[in-house]
Amino acid sequence: SDLLTWPGKLRAALEPILPATGVGADSVGRLIRHRFGKQVHERLVDPLVGSIYAADTDRFSLSGVTQILDLAANNRSLLIGARRARRKAPPAAGPIFGAPSTGMATLTNTLAQSLRASGVTITTGCRVESIHRSGTGWLVNGEFADAVVLATPAKTTAPLVAPLSPDAGATLAKFDHAGVVMLTIALPGDNWPADYTKRSGYLVPKPVQKWVTATSFASSKWAHWQPKTPEDGVILRISLGRDGLDLTDQPDDKLINAALSEVGTHVGFDLQPTEYRLTRWPAAFPQYRPGHAKRVLGIETALATDAPGIFVCGASYKGIGIPACIQQANSSAQGVAKYIGVVLS
Structure with a gap:
């Protein structure tokens, strides 16, 4: 190489x-x-x-x-x-990249439909500001619960658990999160070299990095975005910002101009997008500082001692990707079942 x-x-x-x-x-x-x-x-x-x-x-x-x-x-x-x-390792059974063709929200929407079909009531659009002890359980916005799972980011979870477990709350409050900006653009098919259709994108090393950290050639990565004819356009997803470089407060025009200029330099020609969409993800990426696993263990231990029946899970703790979050959710479900004396099938 x-x-x-x-x-x-x-x-x-x-x-x-x-x-x-x-x-x-x-x-x-x-x-x-x-x-x-x-x-x-x-x-x-x-x-x-x-x-x-x-x-x-x-x-x-x-x-x-x-x-x-x-x-x-x-x-x-x-x-x-x-x-x-x-x-x-066994041979790869499928493509490297995969996603629902109707978008990632399909995962949560399908889960919600399955739960409702099983008789579960889901309340959305309801802000939770505090959790209180109530006998052997907990009150969440006046609703009684035998146990509570907090699947919110660490800094959102911190003020909820601090009155119940000061040690857990203090540790959660110290967690850092990074924000990123995503610019998705559509380019004319004749504005994109044929050789690039065989590639999935590129990463920008820090010594030469400005605002753009990575560019994904989305039309090459995702089957549902692949052009059907040579005349169809191609889609790029450009990532800006990282830990230590928060750009989420920058104005739209500055972000777009910087992205097009930098990526144009990287690929060697001017980009003339026909459409674009700018998305901000403030404080969306938990940052696992050195010693993270020990801090998470301390939080779990403090909650088990100070507030039994309160559980935490999600990207802030034991893995940021979707598979890791699903695994944590299953582990939390097992923990709740054990706590309330229910055997899961």
Whole structure:
């Protein structure tokens, strides 16, 4: 690969002979630089992990990237461990990228329909400002509950649990979140090189990064966005901002002009979009600082002691992606069932 210079490749090649590092520092950036060198961190790992989680990997816990954590915890060499795991892994059964063709809201809408069909009442548009003890349970906006699951972001959860468990509330209040901006644009088909249709996008390493952190060639990644004819346009999704670079308060025209200018420089020609949509996601990405797993354990322990029957789950705690959030939801359901003495089938 031309992404690394020969000195960078030689430094990375030393990784298998280095002594075991362990995970004590709990920093993705520190671990990767120590094992593989500065170039692998700056040009490969930091752009990938940083763009997925809007993170500064020097301040991002290994618990947020479980693949790297497992390799570091269970192998002397990350490279040898990764090769061993790859040989054992089953063949990929489907495409790398996947999403509902009708949008991600399909997941929550389908879940809500299933619950209502089972007789569950769902109340939306109702703000919860406090939770109070009531006998053996809890009152939430006057409604009694045997147990409560808070699936809200950490900083939203903090004031709700602070009166019940000061230690848990204080830790939750310290959690950081990063905001990002997404610009989705449509380009004429004749304005897009044929070679680019075979690629899924690119990441921008921090040494050359301005506002744009990544650009996804969405028409190449998602089947329902692929052009049906050569005349059809292509869709790009441009990410701006990250931890330490909050752009969510910037005006629309400044964001759009910066994105088109930077991406035009990256791809080598001027972009002339026919349509665009700008979406802001303020404080949407939890930032797992070093020591994150220990803090989460402390929160769970404090709640179990101070406020039994109160549970937390969601992207702020044990994984940011949708599969991780589903796993946490299942774990919380098991915890609630055990607490109230119900056996789940």
